[in-house]
Amino acid sequence: MAKVAADERPAERPAERSSYLREVWAELRKTVWPTWPELRQMTWVVIVTVVLFGVFLGLLDLGLTSALRPLYTATHNGATATTVPTASPSPSPSASPTASASPRPTPRPTTSHKGTTP
Numbered sequence: 001m002a003k004v005a006a007d008e009r010p011a012e013r014p015a016e017r018s019s020y021l022r023e024v025w026a027e028l029r030k031t032v033w034p035t036w037p038e039l040r041q042m043t044w045v046v047i048v049t050v051v052l053f054g055v056f057l058g059l060l061d062l063g064l065t066s067a068l069r070p071l072y073t074a075t076h077n078g079a080t081a082t083t084v085p086t087a088s089p090s091p092s093p094s095a096s097p098t099a100s101a102s103p104r105p106t107p108r109p110t111t112s113h114k115g116t117t118p
Contacts, residue, residue, distance in 0.1 A: 034042065
């Protein structure tokens with residue numbers, strides 16, 4: 001069967017539309033709807049299940065976090081941070097400070113971590 005674009009399809013007649021709605025209504029009437037007590041019971045089952053899964057996932061998360069924490073914190077906390085000594089800049093004999101020159105900021109000591117490059 002060839003596909004026909006939506007523009008090329010013949011318009012639905014009102015009789016076809018109403019027969020479709022009649023069929024939908026007939027199917028809905030065949031549906032067995034739960035009674036109020038059954039609905040309350042099923043709702044509680046859903047609520048209890050959600051709470052139990054939430055507790056389970058929370059405990060799983062807590063366990064995995066505590067089990068994996070040493071793997072990603074050992075490189076930062078276990079290693080001693082070494083400071084690189086920095087020499088203060090010594091003025092050259094030909095350079096004299098001027099009134100407009102601002103003082104140089106003191107360099108901060110850098111720390112190197114295991115496995116990282118400065």
